[in-house]
Amino acid sequence: MPAIDAWRRRRDWAYRIAWTPIAEPVTAALTGAWLLVDDGTGPELLAACAEAIAEHGGRPLRVSLDLAADADGALEDRLKDAAAGEAIAGILLRTGQRTDRLAGVLPEEIRDVPLWQVAQDDEPGRAGCIGLPERLDARCRTRLAAVLQQGSAEEAVAVRPSGVYARRLVRTNLESDPETWWRPRGAVRVVGADTALGARFAAWLTAAGAAPDPDAPPTAVVHIGAPETAVALAEEVAGLDLDAIVFCTPLSGALSEAADPDSAAAQARLEALSRRLRADGRPALTVALGPVPDLDTGGAHVFELIRAAVGHGEAAVALADVDWAAIEPAAVGPLARALPELGHHGRAGLGRAADDAESLRRRLAGADAGERRAIVLDVVRTRAADVLGHASADAIDETGDFLDLGFSSFTALELRNLLAEATGLELAPVVVFELRTPAALVEFLLAELTTKEDLPDAAG
Structure with missing residues (x-):
């Protein structure tokens, strides 16, 4: 039936935006000198x-620069002195420093070397950023070196004891109980009600009975x-009991032709904000809007999907009407690489994950x-220890609160x-903090697993 087919197509517009493991670089052998910008x-x-x-194998060179206060001439002189006689392979600086200012004073001989921002945040929220944990163990140091050596086609990566992660679109089913929407x-x-999207959103809210x-x-x-x-808005409403906090942004990074570093950075920062708010129990959602023809005729179906995503507990979703199988590989951006429609463009290792689930x-x-x-x-304690960088699952107390054990939203x-x-289960993004302890998480997983058709309630 045309109406049912149309609904199914619209339902297929929905994707979660998740940090997922990516294939790790094979080697970690650095050469040359690496400038580390030190602002104190x-x-x-x-x-x-x-x-x-x-x-x-690299040679770290610290150069003291105050990108906010030093004059251009002084900055350029210090950079020239630091780079003199050196084969500079790359530049690292802490997130929050003035990368635009640095780019403007780089000597010509090192103007084209890779420039990375590093951060110890929950998740990297800027293009060209490497997110790092608070403590870099040997595994993290090797992974960091490998990313620096081989570069990355990702807009941002997160290095953790459990692997290297990047943002990916993952198909999601938002058909939860409408009573929860x-x-x-x-x-x-x-x-932003004065924007075209804001005006449509306001009109839909009015039609839905809100003001x-x-x-x-x-x-x-x-x-x-x-x-x-x-x-600023999130801080302003921090003390209010709200039904929804929705951030809307253009989808960037799914199609290379639409890639824009500034837009991608803004999207990633909004996603990080939503996840932090979700971890605090706030009903936040970032919606990245791609090509959806429905918006041109009022956007009712888009807004219905947003309602469902809020109720589904998602922190970040993308809505896009794209026939991925018809897209040329060169046009696929990094955000879409794990979609099954793209075949070999997806993440390596998915077969192993299926094998692990079947073995369990x-x-x-x-x-x-x-x-x-x-x-x-x-399973829970081993993976929790891996994420936190512990040498053994014995470090994870099954009765301990995940926050007390050291977990952040990321x-x-x-x-x-x-x-x-x-x-092999589809788990809600907030399942860890909702259940609070490893013991409660184990009971939940057991209940979910025993409802599968091929697993009896009790062993015979």
């Missing part, structure tokens, strides 16, 4: 990067604009209730991704 802040981060570079009511504040009112106490907020104003199910099918719990507990998402691969 974050000395531990620069020291860890210098250690990783030196361990893998966001239901606009009362006053809804729309920041786009910038002055009344809001039941929800919608933001269309730059990350800086989104952060076979082990559980032949075990009694006590053995099953022990098996799943081992590492909680890492654990969720690893458990989804290990079990």
Whole structure:
């Protein structure tokens, strides 16, 4: 039927935006000298990067620069002195420094070398950024060196003890119980209502029974604009009990022809903000809008998908009507590389994940209730230890709160991704913090696994 077919096509517009493991570089052998820009802040981060570079054959060179205060001539002279007689292979600086200022004063001989920003944030939110954990163990130092050596086609990567991660589109089914969907009511504040998208959003809210009112106490907020104003809005409404906090941004990085570094950076920063808010129990969602013809005729179906995504517990989704199988490989951006329609463009290792899930199910099918719990507990503790960089699963107390164990919003998402691969289950993005302890997570996973058709409730 045409109506049903149309709904199915619109349902296929929805994707989660998730940090997923990517194929790791094979070698980590650096050459030449690497400039580390030192502005007097974050000395531990620069020291860890210098250690990783030196361990893998490079020569770290620190150069003291104040990109906010020093004159252009002084900056250029210091850079020339630091680079004199050296084969400079790359430049690293801490996130938050003035990369535009640095690019403007680089001597000609090193103007074209790779420039990386490094950060110890929950997740990297800028193009050309490498996100690092608070402590770089040997595995992380090797992975950092490998990324520096081979470069990256990614807009940003995160290096963790459990692997190297990049942002990817993952198809998601938003057909949860409509009773859980966001239901606009009362006053809804729309920041950016003077934009074309904002005007459509406001019209839809009005049709749904809400009132786009910038002055009344809001039941929800919608933001269309730059990350800086989104952060300010999130702080402004921090004390309010809201039904939804929705950030809208253009989709960038899925199609190479539409790639824009500034847009990609803004999108990544909004996603990071949503995940931090979700980890704090706030109903935040970043929506990256790609080509959706429905917007030209009012956007009702797009807004229905946004309602569903809020209720589904998603932190970041993309909505795009794209026939990926018809896209030329050269036109595929990094964000879309894991989609199954792209065949060999997806991430290596997916077959192994399926094998791991099937192996787990076979082990559980032949075990009694006590053995099953022990098996799943081992899966949870082992992967939690891997994410946090512990040498043994013994470091993970099954009764401990995930926050107390050291999990952040990013590492909680890492654990969720690893458990989804290990079990073959579709897990909500916030499952780790919602269940709070490894023991509760084990019970949830056991209940989900025993509802599968091929796994009996008890071993015979």
